[in-house]
Amino acid sequence: MGFFDKVKELALKAKCGVGIHGGEYSKVSSGPACLYEKTCPDCFDHLTKHKHEYDEFRYRNHHNCTMSRHCVHCGHEDLKEKHQGFTDAGMDDFCRVKEKCIRCDFTKVKKENHSWTEVSRTDTDKTMSCIRCKKTEKQPLARH
Numbered sequence: 001m002g003f004f005d006k007v008k009e010l011a012l013k014a015k016c017g018v019g020i021h022g023g024e025y026s027k028v029s030s031g032p033a034c035l036y037e038k039t040c041p042d043c044f045d046h047l048t049k050h051k052h053e054y055d056e057f058r059y060r061n062h063h064n065c066t067m068s069r070h071c072v073h074c075g076h077e078d079l080k081e082k083h084q085g086f087t088d089a090g091m092d093d094f095c096r097v098k099e100k101c102i103r104c105d106f107t108k109v110k111k112e113n114h115s116w117t118e119v120s121r122t123d124t125d126k127t128m129s130c131i132r133c134k135k136t137e138k139q140p141l142a143r144h
Helices: 003-017
Strands: 035-039 046-050 066-070 077-081 086-091 096-101 107-112 116-121 125-130 136-140
Antiparallel strands (some): 066 077, 086 096, 116 125, 125 136
């Protein structure tokens, strides 16, 4: 075995070792239509994978935002969460705006919405305080 043959053999082992196998997938004759297989010509591993074909996503029940779809060949279930819409749910004690899902009541925090008022000032900055949550922050004064 020559030097280049040894290099090729090591390269093939490394390639297969990281999951990059040769060969082409073909449908399995005795399985569902979404099941494919191949034998790697370099390491002779037998590999399988699925190429699912799904129906449409549907909500699983009326008070939940989990949606599912199924493979038309083997019934494999694919899940995702999709909120239908949100309504205003007010603010928490830290002035964070909340919204609630109209389907499942999931609450998300969007952003802070403070009502600032100036409480002190120096030559370089001013201190602002929220009248609702009492958060304070310094802001530099604009230079003219």
